Amino acid sequence: MKTVILTADNLGLDISANRAIFEAFHAGTVQSASLLPNGEAFDDAIKNVVNSCPELDIGIQLNILEGKSLITNYESFLTAEDGYYNISIEKLFFFSGNKKYLTQIEFEFSSQINKILENGIKPVYLASSYNIHAIPGIFEITCRLANKYNIPYIRTQTELPYFAPEFYRHLEGKYFGNAGHNLLLNTMTWINQSTLKKYNIKTNDYYIGVLYSNQMDKNTIVSGIKQLPKDSLTEIVFHPSSNKWKHSNYLEYKVLVNNELKQEIEAFDTRISTWSSPGAELEKGISDNTEEGTEAESKEESTSAAPNKDTRKYETVVHSITVTETDIENK
Numbered sequence: 001m002k003t004v005i006l007t008a009d010n011l012g013l014d015i016s017a018n019r020a021i022f023e024a025f026h027a028g029t030v031q032s033a034s035l036l037p038n039g040e041a042f043d044d045a046i047k048n049v050v051n052s053c054p055e056l057d058i059g060i061q062l063n064i065l066e067g068k069s070l071i072t073n074y075e076s077f078l079t080a081e082d083g084y085y086n087i088s089i090e091k092l093f094f095f096s097g098n099k100k101y102l103t104q105i106e107f108e109f110s111s112q113i114n115k116i117l118e119n120g121i122k123p124v125y126l127a128s129s130y131n132i133h134a135i136p137g138i139f140e141i142t143c144r145l146a147n148k149y150n151i152p153y154i155r156t157q158t159e160l161p162y163f164a165p166e167f168y169r170h171l172e173g174k175y176f177g178n179a180g181h182n183l184l185l186n187t188m189t190w191i192n193q194s195t196l197k198k199y200n201i202k203t204n205d206y207y208i209g210v211l212y213s214n215q216m217d218k219n220t221i222v223s224g225i226k227q228l229p230k231d232s233l234t235e236i237v238f239h240p241s242s243n244k245w246k247h248s249n250y251l252e253y254k255v256l257v258n259n260e261l262k263q264e265i266e267a268f269d270t271r272i273s274t275w276s277s278p279g280a281e282l283e284k285g286i287s288d289n290t291e292e293g294t295e296a297e298s299k300e301e302s303t304s305a306a307p308n309k310d311t312r313k314y315e316t317v318v319h320s321i322t323v324t325e326t327d328i329e330n331k
Helices: 015-028 044-050 089-094 099-118 129-134 136-148 169-170 173-199 218-226 247-256 261-265 293-303
Strands: 002-011 032-035 057-062 125-128 206-208 232-240 270-272 313-316 321-325
Touching: 002 015, 002 057, 015 044, 015 247, 032 044, 032 321, 057 099, 057 129, 099 136, 125 129, 125 136, 129 136, 129 173, 136 173, 169 173, 206 218, 218 232, 218 261, 232 247, 261 270
Parallel strands: 002 032, 002 232, 002 270, 032 057, 057 125, 206 232
Antiparallel strands: 313 321
C-alpha cells in the first residue's frame, strides 16, 4: 500500500494561512504543517492551530529568504540593516561553499529551531521555504542540526515525472519553469543521499508539489499518486490560504477541505498518514467518522484530531475585536 503525508507549508505566515491549515486538518486531509519561526502570524499559529490540534505533526520551515531575522545582535551577510533578509536563492547557490555564509546560515537555522522548542513544540521534521535546504552545503547543516536537536526526519524532493490530464497545463510558461526546478531538486536530492546516511536521518521516498506548483488541484494530486510505487512514503506539499486574493493558494485550500480529495486518494490503495507514524492507519476520526462509541469515547474524541463540528473554534484578534468561528462550513 502507498502512504502519503499531506503537508501544509506556511503555518504562521499570516492568519489566512493559519485558518486554512486549521480547517484542512479538521477535514481529515492535512496531517502535518510546517511552522515558520519568523512568520508574522506565529503567535496566532501557536494559539489557534498548534495548541488546538495536538495530533497535527509540526515541522519547522527554515526560512532565510523572507521576513525578519530572529537575531538582532550581529551583522549578517544574509540581512539588510533593518534585519530583514535580503539574499536570493541564486546567491545561496553561489555562496553555498563559503564557510562564512554557511556559519551564519547555521546560526540563523539554530535560532529558528530554538524558538520552536522554547514554545514547547517537539518538531517531527525539518523543511525550508523554497526548498533551499536541498542545496548540498546547506543540507549538511540541516542534517547536523537535526541530529543536534533530535529531529528524526528531513524533507527531500524526489518527484517522479508524471502528466496531469489537462493538456493546456503543459503549454504554460510556469510548467517549464517548474519542470526545470524539479530536475534540479531531484539532482540535489540524489547528491544528498550520502549526507542522509552519514547522519542517519530518515526521509520521505518521494515528493509531490514542485512539478505542478500553483496547480495543485484534485486531478494533479491523483495523477501524481497513480505513478507512485507501492510501499512508498510520499510527502505531498500544499500552501493553502483562506484569502481569495491569493488565487492559487485559495484553490489549494478549497481542494483540501473538500471530502472528495480524501475519497479519491483512498480509492488508489493509498492511505493518508503522518510523519510520526508513517506506517500506521489514522484511527481517530480521519479515515472513518462514526457516531458509535460510549459517552467517554465521545468526550475523548472531542479533543482528538477530528472533534465534533460544534467544538471546533478558531479565534484571533483583528483591530482589537475578537473574532470567533465556532462552526466550520462543510465544504
